[in-house]
Amino acid sequence: MDIEIKGSGPLRVVAVHGIQGTRAAWSPVAEALADAATWVLPNLRGRGAAPRPTAAGGYALERYADDLDDAVRAHCGGRPYVLAGWSMGVSVILEALRRSNAARPAGLVLVSGTPCLAQAHWFRQEGDALLREVAQRQQRLGMRVAADHAAVAATWQAIRGLDHRASLAAIAEPALVIHGSDDTDSPLSHGLWLSEGLPRASQYVIAGAGHSVLTENTADVARQIRRFLQHGIFPAVPESTHEN
Numbered sequence: 239m240d241i242e243i244k245g246s247g248p249l250r251v252v253a254v255h256g257i258q259g260t261r262a263a264w265s266p267v268a269e270a271l272a273d274a275a276t277w278v279l280p281n282l283r284g285r286g287a288a289p290r291p292t293a294a295g296g297y298a299l300e301r302y303a304d305d306l307d308d309a310v311r312a313h314c315g316g317r318p319y320v321l322a323g324w325s326m327g328v329s330v331i332l333e334a335l336r337r338s339n340a341a342r343p344a345g346l347v348l349v350s351g352t353p354c355l356a357q358a359h360w361f362r363q364e365g366d367a368l369l370r371e372v373a374q375r376q377q378r379l380g381m382r383v384a385a386d387h388a389a390v391a392a393t394w395q396a397i398r399g400l401d402h403r404a405s406l407a408a409i410a411e412p413a414l415v416i417h418g419s420d421d422t423d424s425p426l427s428h429g430l431w432l433s434e435g436l437p438r439a440s441q442y443v444i445a446g447a448g449h450s451v452l453t454e455n456t457a458d459v460a461r462q463i464r465r466f467l468q469h470g471i472f473p474a475v476p477e478s479t480h481e482n
Contacts, residue, residue, distance in 0.1 A: 240281040240288040241309060245272035249467060250314050251347070252278040254306060256325030257360065257397075258376055258390050260285045262383035263324055263452050270460035274467055275320070280309040282330070284389035297389070297396040302326075303334040310341055320471065322347035322463075324452055325424065326393075328432070329355055332402040335409050345471040346413040346436075347463055350421055350449050352428035353402040353435060360423055361394050368394070379423075379450050406435030413439040414466040416459055418447030440470065 253264040261279035268277035281288040328351025372387040417429030433441035
């Protein structure tokens with residue numbers, strides 16, 4: 239596995255990047271919250287030094303969920319942890335939580351995601367035209383450390399028809415949904431599907447922000463996650479009152 243650890247806070251956060259990202263996508267937020275959590279940042283298969291699938295089926299969302307499960311087992315050791323995802327990383331988390339034997343996190347942070355990849359329309363072409371789209375989106379989102387274009391194209395072809403909306407109601411963990419109001423990759427309506435479909439979700443909308451909130455709105459995102467880690471996951475239990 240290709241995993242980097244950042245921070246030294248008491249709670250573990252396993253953070254998953256998007257379809258074109260690498261673990262570097264979460265680095266600005268992890269550095270801003272190094273005191274609040276220990277960040278486990280994996281590169282999913284086909285990214286960085288992680289293994290590269292030899293067949294198209296290796297890029298299925300189920301296989302990315304396997305990678306996430308491996309990271310949790312290797313680095314959380316039975317301790318409470320939070321799952322955080324950006325863009326496709328949200329879909330990886332939703333897929334992992336659909337499993338009946340899935341380890342359960344203490345909470346979720348879902349950033350710029352969608353529960354319905356079938357309506358995301360990140361790419362529309364095939365073949366060489368798809369590869370050009372991948373390159374154009376990488377430039378538009380300002381990704382300095384990105385997945386190679388062939389891995390992105392194979393991933394999109396494997397995941398583009400998925401829809402997790404029907405499984406949201408079964409996810410009981412507290413969740414923070416962060417979304418940019420001007421996100422054209424995962425429109426705000428997709429964030430609403432998440433916050434309205436998850437039983438214990440709260441939503442924070444960043445006015446004027448697009449899809450790349452981890453890097454373009456780092457301070458705002460970090461502030462909301464810090465508040466969630468401190469108060470949203472393990473809320474204070476009021477002391478019992480006793481009559482004399």
